[in-house]
Amino acid sequence: SPVIGVLALQGDVREHLTALAVADAVARPVRRPEELAEVDGLVLPGGESTTISKLANLFGMAGPLRERIAAGMPVYGTCAGMIMLAEKILDPRSGQETFGGIDMIVRRNAFGRQNESFEAAVEFGGVEGGPVEGVFIRAPWVESVSARVEVLAEHGGHIVAVRQGNALATSFHPELTGDHRVHGLFTDMVRAAG
């Protein structure tokens, strides 16, 4: 089974570790560069992207993460994790940096103003067996993508799931439901890359 890390600086780490284990991966938390070097793929959890960004700098993880993602390590970002994979963010707090990896512009808290938190059935390209239940919590949406990015899901006319090469991102949190098909898709991506 592939070894998949969950970046454990801040956010819903435990839920991702559980979802990955159900999806038949060996899952472990990653906090240090030495731990990053030992995984075949990485999940960037939901949480607060400004905090994740600050802690990544503090822990000396920002550079190593940027490098491994640029080198093609499979990576999956949910919500704040999606923001961390964007090349550009709209409405960033001053100084907020991302790791990059997906050629997209993401708008933070995009769904938040209308409705802080909601659930919706999302048709998800590449996931078999019907729509995925999307849990959106102060969720971003993808404002625009380059031609290199594949759009996997939309909600209310906005892009909420994308893939570019080995990088996958969702606005919502599949780890908070019992349905771990998206983590299964990511585990398959990690297996295929290895």
Ligand code: GLN
């Ligand atoms: N609004 C948060 C951010 O901008 C993301 C929320 C989440 O991950 N559930 O980082």
